[in-house]
Amino acid sequence: MTDTTVDVSREGSTAILRIHGEITGGSEPPIMAAYAEAGDARSIVLDFGQLDYMNSGGIGLLVTLLVRTQRAGQKLLAVGLSEHYRQILALTRLDEAIAIHDDEPAALAAAASPA
């Protein structure tokens, strides 16, 4: 049983997935359902501002999500990371594939840029 909820909203061609609670291997159903709801968005922003727990199963799930977005030609970005979770993305070298931004406006601007 996992305590994960995800709210999905849309800003133009960018979908924002706000993750509340925890990310573990058991979070796959709510996170993948939210990704499916994002549909044909050109960019996906993961908002970790309400994240309070993540184990190594959760990191594995982020890689699975990353592969899906790459396959669909979408950008994957992250905002709202505390210093602790930034360190985890650095430790696992996921920060080389997921662009980290300080806040949502910066992520949306990066999402809209052509590069």
Place this chain on the structure above:
Amino acid sequence: MTSPDPRAPRDQESWARPVDRLTTTAQTTGQDTVTGRRVSGPVQGFGQMWQKTFAVRVPGDDHSPETVIAHWKESFSTFWPKGSTFYAPLAGIAPGEVALFEVPPVPGSPVKMSTGVMVIYADRESFTFMTPEGHALAAWITFSAYRDGDEVVAQAQALERTSDPFIELTYLFGANRANDRFWEQTLANLARSLGVSDPIVETTKVCVDKRRQWRYAGNMRHSPAVNMAVATVTAPARWVRRRRPTG
């Protein structure tokens, strides 16, 4: 004495701190090919991405997920198949520690490959290793246990890509299956040590990403096998250069 910060995330103590280059307290009789290297996960690998799960059931009356994981951490090296050696770090399997090991490149080979892993995560019910550059696989492997009815399921789950095109080729020609057998034997040995007389290991393999990441083909420069081959081929030239009079 300091008390824990109540605002700290619950997982804070379970994760290692990021490091630029690896160092280890493990003592190996072989070569340390890990110190000074960076970690490398499935994002940095070359080959197809696989998720492999190896699971075995043990009686839940005698064991809990916590006791299974404590036993696994404590005696990790003893469950490996014959011919492979695991050198634990002094502090044991704990976040941030780096272990070394020697494994035959193919089962039964007298030659041993030296490599290692960093413990990136550890709690009471799971622990995760990440491989260094130069390892055959760019991978995370998580060892965990959970209760399922009257039983406890112990499992090893790898998320992996081969590191470079050479290793990918060996995977296509049997190394992938040999790697599976390694973990199946390990899980069976773990179950036997927990009192299961005839363990059955269930293996599930999913290809998460069929594509190969050609931008990481250059990982071959970290490969001990490639470095050894280059050193062998260039040895005569180096020998001639050393004997040539200077001045």
